[in-house]
Amino acid sequence: MLKSMKKRMVKNKKRVSMALVLGLTASLALTGCTNNESAGSDKAEKVAFNETGLPIVDKQVTLNIVSPKAALAPDYSEMVIFDRLQEATNVKIKWNNIPGDGYQEKKNLMLASGDLPDAFYASGFSDHDLIQYGQNGTIIPLEDLIDKYAPNLKKLFEQRPDLKKVVTAPDGHIYSLPRAEEMDLVGMPNIMFINKVWLDKLGLAMPTTLEEYHDVLKAFKEKDPNGNGKQDEIGLTFWYNGWCGNEGDLIGLFGLPDSPFEADHRVVRDGKVIYAAVQPEFKEAINYYNGWVKEGLIDPEVVTQKTEQLFAKGKTEDPTLGSFIWWENTEVVGTDRVKDYVVLPPLKGKDGKIVIGRSNYSEYGRDAFVVTSANKNPELTMRWVDELYEPKMSAQVNWGPIGEIYEEDGNGMLVNKELPAGVAMGELRQKVAPGGPFVVLKEHFGSVVDMEPRAKERLAILDEYYKPHMVQENYPSIFFSPEELEIINTIEPEIKTFVKQKEAQWLIEGGIEKEWDDYVEQLNDMGLEKLMDVYQKGLDRYNKQ
Numbered sequence: 261m262l263k264s265m266k267k268r269m270v271k272n273k274k275r276v277s278m279a280l281v282l283g284l285t286a287s288l289a290l291t292g293c294t295n296n297e298s299a300g301s302d303k304a305e306k307v308a309f310n311e312t313g314l315p316i317v318d319k320q321v322t323l324n325i326v327s328p329k330a331a332l333a334p335d336y337s338e339m340v341i342f343d344r345l346q347e348a349t350n351v352k353i354k355w356n357n358i359p360g361d362g363y364q365e366k367k368n369l370m371l372a373s374g375d376l377p378d379a380f381y382a383s384g385f386s387d388h389d390l391i392q393y394g395q396n397g398t399i400i401p402l403e404d405l406i407d408k409y410a411p412n413l414k415k416l417f418e419q420r421p422d423l424k425k426v427v428t429a430p431d432g433h434i435y436s437l438p439r440a441e442e443m444d445l446v447g448m449p450n451i452m453f454i455n456k457v458w459l460d461k462l463g464l465a466m467p468t469t470l471e472e473y474h475d476v477l478k479a480f481k482e483k484d485p486n487g488n489g490k491q492d493e494i495g496l497t498f499w500y501n502g503w504c505g506n507e508g509d510l511i512g513l514f515g516l517p518d519s520p521f522e523a524d525h526r527v528v529r530d531g532k533v534i535y536a537a538v539q540p541e542f543k544e545a546i547n548y549y550n551g552w553v554k555e556g557l558i559d560p561e562v563v564t565q566k567t568e569q570l571f572a573k574g575k576t577e578d579p580t581l582g583s584f585i586w587w588e589n590t591e592v593v594g595t596d597r598v599k600d601y602v603v604l605p606p607l608k609g610k611d612g613k614i615v616i617g618r619s620n621y622s623e624y625g626r627d628a629f630v631v632t633s634a635n636k637n638p639e640l641t642m643r644w645v646d647e648l649y650e651p652k653m654s655a656q657v658n659w660g661p662i663g664e665i666y667e668e669d670g671n672g673m674l675v676n677k678e679l680p681a682g683v684a685m686g687e688l689r690q691k692v693a694p695g696g697p698f699v700v701l702k703e704h705f706g707s708v709v710d711m712e713p714r715a716k717e718r719l720a721i722l723d724e725y726y727k728p729h730m731v732q733e734n735y736p737s738i739f740f741s742p743e744e745l746e747i748i749n750t751i752e753p754e755i756k757t758f759v760k761q762k763e764a765q766w767l768i769e770g771g772i773e774k775e776w777d778d779y780v781e782q783l784n785d786m787g788l789e790k791l792m793d794v795y796q797k798g799l800d801r802y803n804k805q
Contacts, residue, residue, distance in 0.1 A: 309640040311409070315350035316643045323641060326356045326370065327381035328363035332690040336381075339694060340661045351644045371398060376634035379641055382696035383630045385436060390627070391742050394435035399630045400638060401433040409639050410646035413437065416699050422736065423699070425805045427626040430741040437629040437645065439695070441658060442702040443711070445587075445718055446621045447734070448726045449504030450519060452604040453592070454583045458485035469608045470513050477557040480582035488578045496552075497559035498585035499570055500764065503621065505586040507562075507767075510549060512617050513609035516541035517731045519617030523756045526620055526795060528733040531803070533796045535788060537759045538780050543772055544610075546763060550770045563764035588718060605725050616730040622737035628697040645697055654698035655709035664692050666709070674709040685712075738798040747794050751787035758786065 309317045327336065336342055336355040346352050356377060358366050363384055370376060371393060385393070393399045406413055417424040420440070427438050459466065459476070462483055467473040477495035479485075486493060499505040501523075508519035518527055518536035525536040536542055552558045561569065574581050574593035581593065583604065590598045606614045629645050631638050648657050655674055659665050665688070666674035679685060705711045711719070740748065762779055766772035 306636050307640070309637070309643065311643075314348050316640050317350045320350050320352055321637070321640065322352045322354050323379065323635075323637070323644070324354045324356065324377040325379045325381050326358065326367070326377040327694075327696065328360045328384060329357045329694075330360060330690040332687055333357075333694070334691065336694055339692065340664065341656055341692075341694065344661070345644075345647060349644055349647060351640065376632040378635040378637070379629060379631045379645075381629055382694070383436060383627045385627045385630055387626075387740060388742055388745050390435045390630070390739075391429055391431070393630075394429060394433060395431065397633050399435050399632055400635070401435060402437065402631060402642065403434040405631075405638055405642040406434065409642040410649070412646050412649035412651075413699075416649060416701070419701065420699075423624055425802060426622070426624045426737050426739065428805065429739050430801070435630060436626050437697050438699060439625045439628040439697060440699040440701070441623050442700060443623065443705070443715055443719070444702060445715060445722065446623060447618045448519070448616060448722055448730060449587045449619055449621070450498075450506060450509045450585050451587050451589075451718075451721060451726070452509060452583065452585050452606075453589045453601045454604040455480070455485070455579065455581065455600055456602045457579075457600040458582060461485050466605070467607065468605070469612075470610060473604075473607055474552065474557065477552070477582060478555065481556050485582075486578045486580065490578075492578070492580050493582055494559045494573060494580050495557035496583045496585075497565075497570060497573060497581065498562055499565070499567060500562045500767075501760070502567070503619075505570075505584075507585075508617050508619075509585060509606075511536065511542060511545045512615045513607060514541040514545040514548070515609060515611055515613070515615055516545070517615050517617035518542065519619045521620045523760055524620055524735075525759065526735045527617070528735055528799065531733075531799070533735065533792055533799055535783075535792055537763065538783060538788070543776050546766045547770075547772050550767055550772070553768055554770075558767075560768055563768055588714065603721055603725055606729055614729040616726050618731050618734040620735040624737050626737070626739065648697045649699055651700070651704050651708045654700050655704065656693070657698040658693060658695060658700055659709075660689055660692040665689070673707065676710060676712065735795070735799065736802055738802050740794070740798055744794050744798060747787075747790060751791045755783060755786055755788060755791065758783070 307317065307321050309321075329336065333339075335357050336353070342353060342355075367380065367384060371389075376398070385399075390399070394401065406417075423438050423440055424434075427434050427436055429435055454466070454476075458464075458480055462479050462485055464476050464479060465472075467476045480493050481491070481495045484491065484493070498507060500507055503521055506520060511518040516527070516536055516539055518525060520536070527534050527536045549558060553560055559565075559573075570584070570586075571592055574584065574597070579593075579597065579600065581601075584592055584601075586592050589601045593601055606616055608614055631641055635641055647653060652672075652674065656662060656666065662668065662674065665677060667677050669675050679688065700709065762775070766775075
């Protein structure tokens with residue numbers, strides 16, 4: 261497929277080149293050329309470059325870059341996006357692509373041996389890596405280079421100061437470049453769906469309160485709405501251990517906006533960080549839902565099931581799901597049955613109010629690109645990578661190139677091409693879109709690039725049902741110091757494991773009232789207060805930046 265695609269691209273070279281140039285830079289003025297010297301940085305030589313416009317160098321230069329790649333991705337030297345970028349910039353990349361499974365090990369060996377490339381693309385550097393290798397000089401600070409040679413990224417930082425905060429280390433330096441996809445979808449990954457066919461068959465109204473929802477689930481469970489004569493209906497199921505479709509919404513019905521991401525239970529109220537799983541509302545909620553488990557209204561397998569088991573329950577021969585929590589109904593119940601299920605609008609909780617939590621999952625990342633001390637040409641390297649932050653190019657880096665994934669409409673906006681028969685978008689994306697350094701802002705959707713149909717559908721649901729009730733605060737993606745990371749990495753994993761185990765036990769078997777005080781005391785002995793203090797200091801520092 262890739263070979264045929266490249267042939268098509270060669271055939272359309274002239275047209276593609278124009279599209280690329282238009283997409284790569286807002287200004288085509290080839291001004292500011294300094295001289296025509298050039299040499300490959302693989303020869304460790306400093307070369308002159310053009311400080312503005314394209315090409316970046318007048319005679320081809322080569323950079324050595326290491327990057328992980330997805331399982332289905334070709335070598336990046338075969339990717340059309342990078343072919344076009346080389347044609348426009350005159351910068352050739354000598355890629356060292358490493359399969360994702362072995363990437364971290366090989367990356368660490370390079371760093372330990374000092375055998376460094378010019379840069380790491382989609383670097384996979386942890387926060388600890390960035391601080392350690394930044395402060396010992398293995399990777400270089402980038403803030404001055406961004407200021408002088410990265411107009412696209414500099415503009416994005418001006419539009420989104422939080423994006424700059426995310427990549428700014430506690431020592432004030434920027435050691436890595438960002439990636440961002442502002443689709444505004446992951447703040448609420450717990451959409452509740454309900455079987456509308458069963459509601460109508462049983463003559464039930466759409467529930468609006470926690471108590472009404474209980475009565476509906478009880479009717480689903482006891483009145484055989486699938487008509488097979490068996491009591492095989494499941495009132496409510498979800499993915500207890502998941503980043504989406506978890507129990508967060510149910511806790512919110514007791515006034516606590518807990519929408520745990522990776523079991524963090526970290527909630528921000530009026531600028532203060534609290535741990536949701538030691539709050540009275542959490543205890544009350546788990547105790548209450550244990551009653552639903554005893555009544556057979558909640559699937560007892562929620563605490564053990566994996567996503568494939570959840571999905572299978574939505575596709576049984578006779579429908580068995582009355583209600584479920586996930587972020588897309590089709591994945592659970594399939595295309596044939598999806599019209600039977602509708603969004604369950606947020607319910608009024610115990611106090612008569614609707615409270616929707618906000619996940620701490622961030623759409624911003626900070627490990628997209630680092631430049632090493634071995635790089636003799638960091639200025640032109642910054643100029644090269646900055647081209648990826650031009651909005652139209654960023655969209656292609658994230659989802660795929662013009663001609664394969666997109667075509668341009670009359671206004672120049674990227675619109676999705678119809679996929680060939682039998683081609684899955686997820687697989688095709690791995691083959692044609694490298695990811696890595698890119699930023700797609702919210703305002704780019706509908707002006708620069710059209711949003712995927714499934715994403716549009718989810719966004720419409722969130723806008724109509726959830727966002728009007730969603731809390732404003734969540735915990736941002738904060739860059740912690742090595743000392744803070746050591747405390748977090750020492751304390752938090754054990755706390756997460758302990759809380760998930762106790763929560764599952766109390767939900768299914770009960771006993772939370774009896775064990776609660778000892779549980780809270782044990783968490784404090786495990787260092788919960790110290791952990792929250794680190795998170796609070798991190799948040800305070802972030803808010804002052």
